[in-house]
Amino acid sequence: MSSEALATTLFLAFVALTLGITFWASRQTKTAADYYAGGRSFSGAQNGLAIGGDYMSAASFLGIAGIIALSGYDGFLYSIGFLVAWLVALLLVAELMRNSGKFTMADVLAFRMSPRPVRTAAGVSTITVSIFYLLAQMVGAGALVGLLLGVTSASGKALTIVGVGALMIVYVVFGGMKGTTWVQIVKAVLLMGGAALITVLVLGHFGFNLSSLLGEAAAQSGKGDAFLNAGGKYGTEAQGLAGKIDLISLGLALVLGTAGLPHILIRFYTVPTAKDARKSVLWGIGIIGVFYLLTLVLGFGAAALVGSKAIAAADKAGNTAAPLLAEAIGKTFFGDVGGTILLALIGAVAFATILAVVAGLTLASSSSFAHDLYAHVFKRGNVSEREEVLVARISAFVIGAVSIGLGILAQGQNVAFLVALAFAVAASGNLPAILYSLFWKRFNTAGAVSAIYGGLVSALILVIFSPVVSGSPTALFKDADFAWFPLSNPGIISIPLGFLCGWLGTVLSKEHNESKYAEIEVRSLTGVGAEKATKH
Amino acid sequence: MTTQEHDASVYEQVQASSEFQDLKRRFRRWTFPMTVAFLTWYLLYVVLSGFARDFMGIKLFGNVNVALVFGLLQFVSTFSIAWAYARHAEKKLDPIADKLRHEVEEKTR
Numbered sequence: 001m002s003s004e005a006l007a008t009t010l011f012l013a014f015v016a017l018t019l020g021i022t023f024w025a026s027r028q029t030k031t032a033a034d035y036y037a038g039g040r041s042f043s044g045a046q047n048g049l050a051i052g053g054d055y056m057s058a059a060s061f062l063g064i065a066g067i068i069a070l071s072g073y074d075g076f077l078y079s080i081g082f083l084v085a086w087l088v089a090l091l092l093v094a095e096l097m098r099n100s101g102k103f104t105m106a107d108v109l110a111f112r113m114s115p116r117p118v119r120t121a122a123g124v125s126t127i128t129v130s131i132f133y134l135l136a137q138m139v140g141a142g143a144l145v146g147l148l149l150g151v152t153s154a155s156g157k158a159l160t161i162v163g164v165g166a167l168m169i170v171y172v173v174f175g176g177m178k179g180t181t182w183v184q185i186v187k188a189v190l191l192m193g194g195a196a197l198i199t200v201l202v203l204g205h206f207g208f209n210l211s212s213l214l215g216e217a218a219a220q221s222g223k224g225d226a227f228l229n230a231g232g233k234y235g236t237e238a239q240g241l242a243g244k245i246d247l248i249s250l251g252l253a254l255v256l257g258t259a260g261l262p263h264i265l266i267r268f269y270t271v272p273t274a275k276d277a278r279k280s281v282l283w284g285i286g287i288i289g290v291f292y293l294l295t296l297v298l299g300f301g302a303a304a305l306v307g308s309k310a311i312a313a314a315d316k317a318g319n320t321a322a323p324l325l326a327e328a329i330g331k332t333f334f335g336d337v338g339g340t341i342l343l344a345l346i347g348a349v350a351f352a353t354i355l356a357v358v359a360g361l362t363l364a365s366s367s368s369f370a371h372d373l374y375a376h377v378f379k380r381g382n383v384s385e386r387e388e389v390l391v392a393r394i395s396a397f398v399i400g401a402v403s404i405g406l407g408i409l410a411q412g413q414n415v416a417f418l419v420a421l422a423f424a425v426a427a428s429g430n431l432p433a434i435l436y437s438l439f440w441k442r443f444n445t446a447g448a449v450s451a452i453y454g455g456l457v458s459a460l461i462l463v464i465f466s467p468v469v470s471g472s473p474t475a476l477f478k479d480a481d482f483a484w485f486p487l488s489n490p491g492i493i494s495i496p497l498g499f500l501c502g503w504l505g506t507v508l509s510k511e512h513n514e515s516k517y518a519e520i521e522v523r524s525l526t527g528v529g530a531e532k533a534t535k536h
Numbered sequence: 537m538t539t540q541e542h543d544a545s546v547y548e549q550v551q552a553s554s555e556f557q558d559l560k561r562r563f564r565r566w567t568f569p570m571t572v573a574f575l576t577w578y579l580l581y582v583v584l585s586g587f588a589r590d591f592m593g594i595k596l597f598g599n600v601n602v603a604l605v606f607g608l609l610q611f612v613s614t615f616s617i618a619w620a621y622a623r624h625a626e627k628k629l630d631p632i633a634d635k636l637r638h639e640v641e642e643k644t645r
Binding site: 076077080081083086087090091092095209210211212214215218225226228229230231234235244245247248251252255275278281282285286289292293514515518519521522523525526527528529 | 560597598621625
């Protein structure tokens with residue numbers, strides 16, 4: 001059996017299992033709390049795994065391993081930002097959100113403010129961030145199938161995007177949060193298992209001596225010791241000062257973005273209490289941290305055993321580094337058959353990874369559309385639970401269909417910057433609004449709306465006029481040049497600006513509601529009146 | 537219950553109570569400085585990665601250099617802070633939060 005056939009078989013087994021789960025979950029999904037929050041009945045450990053499954057995208061798995069394999073140490077900078085970010089979520093956001101919100105990020109903001117403008121802003125921001133992230137994953141799926149299954153025609157890639165999109169729509173529309181969460185749990189276990197297996201084999205090959213692995217990687221890369229140091233990709237000496245400031249800007253967006261990502265925030269609602277939300281983040285930090293340590297070995301292992309040249313020849317961005325490593329190490333230990341099996345395994349895991357992440361994103365954006373925009377803005381709260389859930393399912397379908405279309409249109413474009421942009425928007429708009437509303441008594445409607453739009457718009461404008469969109473050989477529009485902002489990452493400007501807009505909007509408006517602040521402060525810290533788990 | 541007060545005023549009473557103020561202080565005094573600390577520590581790492589590459593490239597043992605050790609220390613500090621917060625919350629925050637929650641739920645019943 002060829003590796004392609006085996007990978008397809010393994011992947012179809014994953015699809016069959018997850019469709020079974022979805023069918024089971026659909027029979028348990030009756031109320032709005034079931035659809036949006038999985039009945040709030042997941043344990044801390046389960047939700048922690050799902051957090052890992054939601055967060056560890058193909059970009060982190062294949063992308064970071066690829067960056068390390070090609071450019072060395074700099075991929076590790078990405079991992080560290082992604083991990084440290086979880087402390088912001090743990091210390092300042094997770095428990096308080098669980099105690100004071102219901103289904104979406106906007107619930108916390110709308111608590112003590114004029115609901116319609118605030119929900120509109122939060123809904124727009126949620127859908128924008130999720131679609132950016134979703135689009136990056138969809139285009140990635142098309143590229144991945146080309147590399148792993150040997151599908152190179154544009155129509156073959158388009159068909160893959162349609163397939164991934166269709167599965168994601170089925171998971172979300174029928175399984176709701178319960179189905180999506182279980183898909184993410186299964187994926188997290190497979191991904192951790194696959195990455196751990198390859199890591200142990202790679203380390204075993206080097207006699208469990210990290211230093212000799214690093215030495216071999218540096219030698220094979222052709223870059224020597226510089227391969228083990230920062231500066232191979234971000235803020236290279238050739239890019240000068242702007243490149244180094246860009247690196248800091250990226251670091252800021254990574255570390256502050258996570259706690260403002262809507263698809264991450266809604267995960268805190270799936271557990272019964274704030275203590276379980278805390279436990280989920282602790283589990284999440286453990287899983288994600290270990291995963292990034294494994295990725296480090298995978299990246300350097302690929303450089304050492306496959307070689308940077310062979311990796312770059314297969315894919316310029318290095319996205320096939322991990323699968324190629326799996327094949328090479330399998331061959332070393334178990335012969336040709338072993339190589340085929342491990343390559344197929346990692347390929348199937350990569351697809352499972354994409355599916356779980358896109359499902360989480362579709363759920364977050366459709367929940368926000370139905371709960372924030374439809375139920376509270378258009379219908380002013382006069383809507384039955386049944387109708388709201390129906391609208392959520394329809395919007396999941398529509399958002400899924402739109403992202404399939406955009407994914408096909410953007411095929412072959414360099415859209416990797418969209419992930420970093422999603423983090424920048426989340427850090428610049430959503431995070432200030434959330435933190436101010438949880439901790440600042442004086443904060444008000446004008447402040448929340450200014451923070452969200454200020455952060456969102458400034459991040460978008462800066463990126464549109466940056467080298468990632470025009471005026472550079474790797475830009476989205478190579479032939480045009482309307483770039484005036486020198487950095488690829490807007491965070492260093494847009495994050496402070498978002499916080500500033502939130503402050504300015506607040507002090508320029510007279511509105512403030514002391515008794516509502518008393519309520520949210522007491523509720524967020526003690527859990528009084530927090531939404532309970534539903535029983536079946 | 538002798539008085540049937542509006543919910544909001546119950547919340548204001550709790551907010552004004554010394555127990556709640558104690559809970560809020562214990563929460564903020566731990567999490568705010570810690571947030572500043574880990575963000576500073578992380579930014580130091582990023583800035584060194586950008587501007588102090590000769591220092592980051594110094595080999596400590598074998599092929600393991602300062603950059604790698606610094607990176608791994610970020611993992612160690614993240615795991616440690618998460619663990620320390622869980623302990624702090626369990627011992628210092630949860631008991632007061634649970635007691636206040638029961639009291640308010642009695643009052644608003």
